[in-house]
Amino acid sequence: MEIKSPTFKNNSAEALKDVNLQKALGKVRTGFIEKRAQAADALPEFEDLRDRARDIKDHVLDHLDLYLERYTEKVEAAGGHVHWAETAEDARNQIMEICRRLNARTVTKGKSMITEEIGLNEFFEQNGVTPVETDLGEYIIQLRGEHPSHIIAPAVHVTKDQVEEDFRRAHTQFDPKRNLDEPTTLLGEARAVLRQKYFDADVGITGANFLIAETGTSIIVTNEGNGDLTQTLPKAHIVVASIEKIVPTLEDVSQILRVLARSATGQDMSVYTTFSTGPKRDDDPDGPGEYHVILLDNGRSSMLGSDYQDMLRCIRCGACMNHCPVYHAVGGHAYGWVYPGPMGAVLTPSLIGVDQSGHLPNASTFCGRCEAVCPMRIPLPKMMRHWREREFERNLNSATARYGLGVWAYFAKRPSLYQFMTGLGMRTLGLLGRTKGRFKGLPLAGGWTKYRDLPAPEGKTFQQQWAERQKAKRKEAA
Amino acid sequence: MTATSRERILAKIRTSLGRNGEDETRRDTVAERLSAHHKGIIPKRGQLSGKDLIDLFCKMAEGVQASVARISSPDEVPAAVSDYLRSKNLSQQVRMGADARLAAMPWKDQPNLEVMQGRAEGSEEAGVSHAFAGIAETGTLVLTSGNDNPTTINFLPEHHIAVVNAADLSGDMEAVWAKVRGKYGEGTMPRTVNLVTGPSRSADIEQTLLLGAHGPRALHVIVVEEG
Ligand code: SF4
Numbered sequence: 214m215e216i217k218s219p220t221f222k223n224n225s226a227e228a229l230k231d232v233n234l235q236k237a238l239g240k241v242r243t244g245f246i247e248k249r250a251q252a253a254d255a256l257p258e259f260e261d262l263r264d265r266a267r268d269i270k271d272h273v274l275d276h277l278d279l280y281l282e283r284y285t286e287k288v289e290a291a292g293g294h295v296h297w298a299e300t301a302e303d304a305r306n307q308i309m310e311i312c313r314r315l316n317a318r319t320v321t322k323g324k325s326m327i328t329e330e331i332g333l334n335e336f337f338e339q340n341g342v343t344p345v346e347t348d349l350g351e352y353i354i355q356l357r358g359e360h361p362s363h364i365i366a367p368a369v370h371v372t373k374d375q376v377e378e379d380f381r382r383a384h385t386q387f388d389p390k391r392n393l394d395e396p397t398t399l400l401g402e403a404r405a406v407l408r409q410k411y412f413d414a415d416v417g418i419t420g421a422n423f424l425i426a427e428t429g430t431s432i433i434v435t436n437e438g439n440g441d442l443t444q445t446l447p448k449a450h451i452v453v454a455s456i457e458k459i460v461p462t463l464e465d466v467s468q469i470l471r472v473l474a475r476s477a478t479g480q481d482m483s484v485y486t487t488f489s490t491g492p493k494r495d496d497d498p499d500g501p502g503e504y505h506v507i508l509l510d511n512g513r514s515s516m517l518g519s520d521y522q523d524m525l526r527c528i529r530c531g532a533c534m535n536h537c538p539v540y541h542a543v544g545g546h547a548y549g550w551v552y553p554g555p556m557g558a559v560l561t562p563s564l565i566g567v568d569q570s571g572h573l574p575n576a577s578t579f580c581g582r583c584e585a586v587c588p589m590r591i592p593l594p595k596m597m598r599h600w601r602e603r604e605f606e607r608n609l610n611s612a613t614a615r616y617g618l619g620v621w622a623y624f625a626k627r628p629s630l631y632q633f634m635t636g637l638g639m640r641t642l643g644l645l646g647r648t649k650g651r652f653k654g655l656p657l658a659g660g661w662t663k664y665r666d667l668p669a670p671e672g673k674t675f676q677q678q679w680a681e682r683q684k685a686k687r688k689e690a691a
Numbered sequence: 692m693t694a695t696s697r698e699r700i701l702a703k704i705r706t707s708l709g710r711n712g713e714d715e716t717r718r719d720t721v722a723e724r725l726s727a728h729h730k731g732i733i734p735k736r737g738q739l740s741g742k743d744l745i746d747l748f749c750k751m752a753e754g755v756q757a758s759v760a761r762i763s764s765p766d767e768v769p770a771a772v773s774d775y776l777r778s779k780n781l782s783q784q785v786r787m788g789a790d791a792r793l794a795a796m797p798w799k800d801q802p803n804l805e806v807m808q809g810r811a812e813g814s815e816e817a818g819v820s821h822a823f824a825g826i827a828e829t830g831t832l833v834l835t836s837g838n839d840n841p842t843t844i845n846f847l848p849e850h851h852i853a854v855v856n857a858a859d860l861s862g863d864m865e866a867v868w869a870k871v872r873g874k875y876g877e878g879t880m881p882r883t884v885n886l887v888t889g890p891s892r893s894a895d896i897e898q899t900l901l902l903g904a905h906g907p908r909a910l911h912v913i914v915v916e917e918g
Contacts, residue, residue, distance in 0.1 A: 240898045258734045265731050272724070278704045278712050279721045285697075287878060297697040349904060350895035366895065373897045396896040404905060412813065427725050428880045438891040438906020441846050445883075456700065461724050463868040468731040470864070482829040484755075484891055485906065488884040497836060498788075498810040499843045500882055510700045517707035 248479025287429025291491030325420030751830025
């Protein structure tokens with residue numbers, strides 16, 4: 214995938230002018246946030262489970278080499294194959310080799326950000342293999358020739374009317390006068406079209422939410438059931454997973470699953486959590502004849518022991534972008550590469566280099582919401598700050614940004630003053646904007662408001678609200 | 692080639708961590724962790740027994756849009772399946788694996804109901820599986836692959852009917868893993884374990900939740916409370 218992160222500012226300007234996109238983003242602002250809050254509140258142990266999930270991953274990262282060895286041993290014992298890929302190119306070649314050996318023409322794919330990271334679809338097309346995305350959202354954007362704009366809701370930027378247009382253009386086998394007004398009719402049509410593809414495919418490719426060292430098992434978590442059909446029906450199942458997906462035991466993964474779905478979609482559990490261990494067994498009437506795992510490093514091993522190690526705890530739930538005011542304003546494509554939102558702003562420079570993604574760590578208001586909701590307690594703002602500082606030192610930034618950062622750093626190093634100033638700012642802005650709810654322009658922030666309306670703060674800062682909420686919770690518990 | 696890329700990645704990890712792969716203390720820590728199966732934090736919600744546990748399972752399953760029938764003997768399963776098909780205006784035909792518990796049920800008492808053996812092919816309106824276990828905390832079914840209950844039955848038919856014994860319900864997922872180890876052995880898993888929580892769905896079109904994406908449009912759970 215072409216890297217467009219360096220033009221984040223221009224991408225954002227375009228995004229803000231895009232009427233369809235702005236309409237679609239409105240739904241992110243409300244739906245995801247409310248659902249997550251309800252699910253988290255309904256589980257009294259949620260905060261403790263977040264701590265536990267963090268600790269499990271920290272432990273794994275500390276012994277990642279040993280857990281990977283054990284995992285590999287168990288996959289092989291179950292009759293599967295593990296392929297170690299240092300780079301995206303290695304991974305693509307290993308996958309292609311398997312497809313060539315099996316004479317694969319059609320490959321079905323479950324939703325996987327990692328295959329986006331390695332640019333697998335483009336590579337397949339160049340090599341005469343047809344990739345078919347089977348997740349509804351991924352299918353829609355494949356028809357549109359686009360990339361996902363969200364890690365769990367890839368087509369969140371597309372409106373229903375646009376989907377209808379795409380289906381009419383692509384599904385010429387159906388009556389052009391058919392009624393596609395209802396979303397459920399669109400879903401039914403996609404279901405019918407894709408059903409046959411699962412059977413036609415020679416190879417099915419999925420990602421993995423987790424890899425279990427204890428048993429050599431890969432896990433996918435989905436709601437549609439497309440991943441399961443993708444991996445069950447073809448001759449071979451290829452799992453593409455990065456090295457940090459490891460967890461020690463079945464119990465450990467159960468702990469993390471409790472925070473994953475709640476943080477992502479507000480479900481207690483996603484519909485299908487599937488544990489796969491090796492290929493079809495002797496007494497199996499179904500299942501893939503071959504089971505391969507591509508273990509991808511692609512820069513992650515050098516994040517260990519660095520300022521960015523904590524990022525490797527990420528379980529790709531999407532909560533940080535769902536709660537991010539910058540993401541709400543510009544959507545995922547503006548970030549210019551595979552991973553959008555706060556997690557993308559930290560991960561992208563780690564994987565493709567800060568020189569390729571310089572503006573991303575600036576795609577933040579430092580409001581702290583991402584860290585407050587991250588189930589793995591990843592200190593995202595702190596890491597964005599690290600990248601900013603590095604960028605500052607490298608002098609890649611413009612003079613105004615350097616000046617702004619200097620002022621900001623002064624306050625950031627003095628937390629009480631920072632809180633006071635942001636509180637003061639909120640009150641002042643609140644008074645100024647009370648009448649309209651949004652600002653068209655603000656003194657000293659022209660660079661921001663030139664491209665977007667700044668919502669007028671209503672009431673309290675996020676930090677204040679968070680503190681009060683915690684206090685209320687403690688009272689309830691007492 | 693593969694061996695060397697493996698060595699190189701492991702070496703990079705060790706260098707970054709500043710750790711040694713031969714370090715006995717580390718190896719012991721990992722071995723201990725893998726065999727101890729620490730449970731961690733178990734939510735209180737599912738920690739019930741008897742009727743309360745069954746009630747919670749049914750409530751949570753219905754909360755995720757599954758339908759539930761509670762019966763008191765395995766002998767009543769065929770009639771319950773037939774009733775369900777009738778209520779949904781489906782043909783009296785189901786796909787089923789070789790599960791001994793299912794095979795022992797009086798299917799012959801339902802003369803109109805045709806039972807097709809084997810894996811699902813994709814044209815079936817309904818499939819029946821016997822679940823390995825159920826998790827009350829979330830209303831989740833646990834299904835294991837094999838000739839008894841082929842995985843395709845969980846995903847291809849339009850309607851998935853799953854039978855679960857009340858005696859196989861646990862409060863939490865962690866308790867299920869102890870049972871899996873008991874049946875399949877330490878560190879060994881069936882090819883597939885499917886945790887199924889409600890029928891398939893998608894919210895990919897404008898965040899509107901729709902049931903019946905690629906998997907079954909409907910999930911019907913039959914809980915057998917005795918026997
Ligand atoms: S950084 Fe945290 S909130 Fe964001 S996707 Fe990763 S785990 Fe979820």
